Amino acid sequence: MNEDQKTGIVTGGNSGIGEAIVRSLASQGMNLIVAGRRQEENERVAKAVEREFGITALPFSVDVSREEDCLSLFEKADHEFGRLDLLVNNAGVLGRGKIVETETSDFDRVLRTNLYSAYWCSREAYRAMLKNELSREHGLRGSIINISSVCGLDSWEGVGLYGTSKHGMMGLTRSLAAEGAEDGIRVAAVCPAMVSTPMTEVSGPDYITPEDIAGTVAYLLSLSPAAWTREIVVNRRGAG
Numbered sequence: 001m002n003e004d005q006k007t008g009i010v011t012g013g014n015s016g017i018g019e020a021i022v023r024s025l026a027s028q029g030m031n032l033i034v035a036g037r038r039q040e041e042n043e044r045v046a047k048a049v050e051r052e053f054g055i056t057a058l059p060f061s062v063d064v065s066r067e068e069d070c071l072s073l074f075e076k077a078d079h080e081f082g083r084l085d086l087l088v089n090n091a092g093v094l095g096r097g098k099i100v101e102t103e104t105s106d107f108d109r110v111l112r113t114n115l116y117s118a119y120w121c122s123r124e125a126y127r128a129m130l131k132n133e134l135s136r137e138h139g140l141r142g143s144i145i146n147i148s149s150v151c152g153l154d155s156w157e158g159v160g161l162y163g164t165s166k167h168g169m170m171g172l173t174r175s176l177a178a179e180g181a182e183d184g185i186r187v188a189a190v191c192p193a194m195v196s197t198p199m200t201e202v203s204g205p206d207y208i209t210p211e212d213i214a215g216t217v218a219y220l221l222s223l224s225p226a227a228w229t230r231e232i233v234v235n236r237r238g239a240g
Contacts, residue, residue, distance in 0.1 A: 001076070005055075007031045008086030009077055011064055011121060014041035016197030017147060018090040020210035023217050025086070026053040033077055035062045036091065064091045064117035065109070074124040083132060087125035088217065089118040089169075090147040094199060095161030107161055114165035118146055118172055126176065129185050139225040141184040145217055146173050148189040150233060170231065177230045184225070190216050192234040208236055 008025055012018040014036040022034055026049035034046045034057055044057030050057045060076055062069045077237050095102070095110035122144050129142030151159060152166030169189065176187040194200055196207040216232055223229065 005029060005031055006079040006085040007033075007077065007083055009033045009073065009084065009121075009125070010088045010090055011035045011062070011073075011117065012047050012091035013033060013088075014038055014059075014149075016193060016199060017210045017213045018088070019045050020075040020214040021088055021090065021217055022057070023049055024211075024214035026050075026055050026057065028218070029053070029055060030086070031056040031081060032048065033058045033060050033073070033080075035064075036062045036074055037061065037063055055125060055198065064121065067116070067120050070120040071124065072115060073121070074128060078128065084125060084128040085132070085142045086221070087121055087142075087144045088147065089121055089144070091117055092147070092165075092199075093162075094159065095165070096158060097161075098158060099160040102161060107164075110161040110165050112169070114162070115168040115172070115215065118169050122146075122176060125182075126180070130183060134184050139184065140186055143186040143188075143221060144176065144180075146187075146189040146221060147213065148173070148191045148231070149182065150191050150193045150235065152189070152191055153231075153233065174230055177228065181228055186220070186223075186225070186228070188220050188229050189231040190220070191231055192216075193236040208234060 004080050008030050010022050011033040013022045013101045035044050039061040046059040062073050076123035092114045132141040137164040146169050148169045149166045151163040152170040155163045180187045192208050196203045
């Protein structure tokens with residue numbers, strides 16, 4: 001591998017927003033680990049971007065709701081690439097229904113997948129990035145980008161567990177962004193409104209596309225180290 005070639009991990013990278021982000025990063029020449037629970041889909045995406053963009057893309061089956069799986073993901077990245085420049089925490093699940101109608105098992109499932117995973121993965125990524133030299137090009141050691149939601153900034157009836165997990169993700173992002181300013185590790189969140197993905201089951205011209213979010217990630221990565229953007233909100237036209 002070229003020593004100057006960047007490497008990244010995208011969780012939930014085998015469909016929807018994650019797949020669009022993988023394609024965008026691969027088009028910029030970044031080697032990647034495509035991480036997700038469904039290995040067949042991980043392999044499909046990895047093979048496609050390797051063929052199209054000539055980078056190295058490794059499929060890796062991981063359940064991010066389990067700490068040991070998250071640790072093994074970063075062991076894989078270190079073994080295969082020897083360095084890490086980018087983590088995109090994109091894996092997530094919805095938690096529908098009024099809070100009063102949910103059970104502790106529902107809360108655990110959503111929080112472990114959406115928030116605990118972001119903590120575990122961000123912690124390990126940060127530790128790995130601290131070993132990197134400051135980039136001559138960007139003055140950074142690495143970047144962590146969390147795919148959050150407008151639900152992390154506001155709240156709505158019927159998605160209370162999901163909103164709780166995303167509010168937690170925003171707190172994690174802001175704290176890490178403050179710590180990363182000193183260490184040269186950029187940490188930011190992208191907070192979209194409803195995106196057309198298999199998870200949301202919505203589609204049509206009134207909804208944000210996965211490519212919109214991939215473009216927002218690319219924009220964050222293009223900023224100089226003087227621009228320390230902690231979050232970007234992507235609203236829908238006419239929907240607030």
